[in-house]
Amino acid sequence: MSVDFLHPEKGAAIDTNVPALELRGIDKRFPGVVALDNVDFILEPGKIHALMGENGAGKSTLIKIIAGVYGKDAGTIRMRGREVDIKSPRDSLKEGIKVVFQEIALISEFTVAENIFLEGYPTGRAGSIDWKKIRADSAALFDRIGFNVDPSARTGSLPVSQQQMVEIARALAHEARVVVMDEPTSSLTPNEVSLLFTVIRRLAALGIAVVYVSHKLDEVFEIADTVTVLRDGRHISTRPIGEHTSDTLIQDMIGRRIDNLFPRKRGAAGSKIALSVEKLSTAKKLNDVSFEARAGEVLGFFGLMGAGRTELAKAIVGYDPITAGTITVDGSRLAPHDTRTGVKLGIGLLTEDRKSEGLMGELPVYQNASLASLGAFARLGFVDKASEHRAVQDYVDRFRIKTPSLFQQVKNLSGGNQQKVLIARWLMRGLKVIVVDEPTRGIDVGAKSEIFALIDRLAGEGLAVIMMTSEMPELLGLADRIAVMCEGRLTAIMSREEATQEKILNAAIG
């Protein structure tokens, strides 16, 4: 009894009394982490169901289980009342579930129509692919969702918003009963967002259950019928949107008090301005950003995905070009787009993407640690290996970097230890300002507090620490002052005393 969306009059009616998808008692554990703990999640056909929670709350784990990317450790999944076993993305698709991830999963070299029918091209006589039918059917699908994309356009040439439409059309071609959208608006303009919302409402009108994953409150209030909040891997609440206000929703998302993961040992920040950024803009993201950071303070930058934190981090260390503005480190102007003078003046970036921008995976620990300071160990261009090794060993001991030897390839270390090696790289160089971008990304819970302690120590040693983070506890636990970004602009800057999670989230939403 499948529904033919091209010809709905031929299909069977959707029974609205039986949940389209019913997850009960879902558990999922990763080494050292309980990602989901006895979570229920029930979707009604024709309803738009928002899934909310902070980073690490378990939203993405849950949708990955729905998508068949992860297997569940316990619990049951029912599609329209029938228990199903989803073991792979293919199973999930077969059951009529379509997940649109943030990273578009289309073949960019193919045309729109080719992508839509990727899993099964309609064939004509002699088994040849019936291109005419493919184009016609694609056009009919777009017509149903009320969106127009040229079916013969090359997919890669379309903007992200239209590629999302192609993914949605693909869901319809697969006769999906459940469509999951993971933070679909993170790279869309407001106009594109309202178009997307129109399409999502059409999906619901077709009887499809839509899951809308987001942490943007305004969007959720605009589009959702029901909201489920997860926190720390547990189900907190499921309520109709009408029963929520911003405050109750934020309360559900945050809930707990932040425990003292963050032992503060450093004293108060000094008064010396270590970094001053004025009216900084970049071509793609940043818009007129100005702030100052003092020696010895941790200035935290919070923002939702796409707010421009990483862009800011890369611009102020001179890695990315800027279109306007000035950056002053310790009284000297920084030449824009020049990491060389940046490092000379004493500003460096601890990158969010360790693997592709930080580590030299094939090379040993000691070479990774000494990269930025090698000149200090050289005489007439020759490296004094003994003094280099001694200096690195010193950091390995002080930071408790777990490595069998200095000669271990750094790719074999754990995430936390790799991060410590990269922090050592900068400390060996001696900086005045360090920009840390998502310092605990990909680091397991145990090592996180060690990284926090190191950041505290950096500030204690008189560095200005600029910390980009999307983790609220990290922000409130470490920062002396908090700056909030939204869509490339600085929307608020406040001291830790006056900061509340509500204030921060409100500023982040813009």
Added chain:
Amino acid sequence: MSELTHASAPKRFVGRQLLGSSQLVLGAILAALCIAISIAAPQFYSEANIIAILRQCALVLIVASGMTMLIITAEVDLSVGASLAFVGCIGMAVLNSTHSLSLGMLAALAFAGGVGLFNGLVVTRLRVNSLIATIGTMMMLQGGVYLFTREAVQNHNQMASFTDLGAGYVGAVPVPVILAALIFVVAYITLRFTTLGRYLYAVGANDKAVRLSGLRSERLKLFAFVVTGLCVGVAGMILSSLMNAGQPTAGRGFELTVIAAVILGGTSLLGGRGSLFGTLLGVLVLKVIDNGIIILGWNQDLQMVVPGVVIILATYLDIIRNRANVR
């Protein structure tokens, strides 16, 4: 306690470097080849033959020294063969008109270094993939040399010092071998002991990390391109001395021999990994095979076939050895 780790760690490292590198496999292949050939043809071990092998190695080793640096930075230069021929013609022409070996040499180095600089700028500034960029340069040079001269540039003044460059001896050792040894040692020391060498490995391993550390990754790559070019300049002059003429047709396929030797020596095309010692072994293996085929009186066409087999075999053995190490 930490003193102890300091003392023992470097030793372990040396041991691991010897055992854990593809050089062990390659050394074994080289030894097996030498033994097998000398059993079949005892004249393999004659002094004359060994000198002949070394002379054969010299040209390849000179260019492979630069190429090793370049491949370590994760770039490659396919134009070295075409450049080699062009350089010989230009060097010879300048020599003919100026009667000065130093001016001829200078012209050769300037031209070859210029080719390296051009390749480097195209790759680092225009961001054209080095494989494609240097194929382009190769084609330009292969055609360009015929615009420069339709036929071989003959040696008009037969200067003794120029002839010595290719055919001379110091004691029992041919001059090209001495030049190759000098270039090899300088390159070896640079890669092994200097900050510059370390940065070359670093830029190949992760050029973004290098840039974030306040170093100019483009300059480092440019440097390696120019060094490779200069090596071609030296090799081109030696070659024209050996042939007593600048030959526009010389050097066809030379780039493949050079790159094969470097890769055979365990240098990764992905960058960040490799050693000049491995390159030396790679050159020796290829040239011993060449020599063996001649000495044994086999079909000369096998000179291309056998090295091809050896490259695949050596790389495969290296993969097997890596797998065994992981376990």
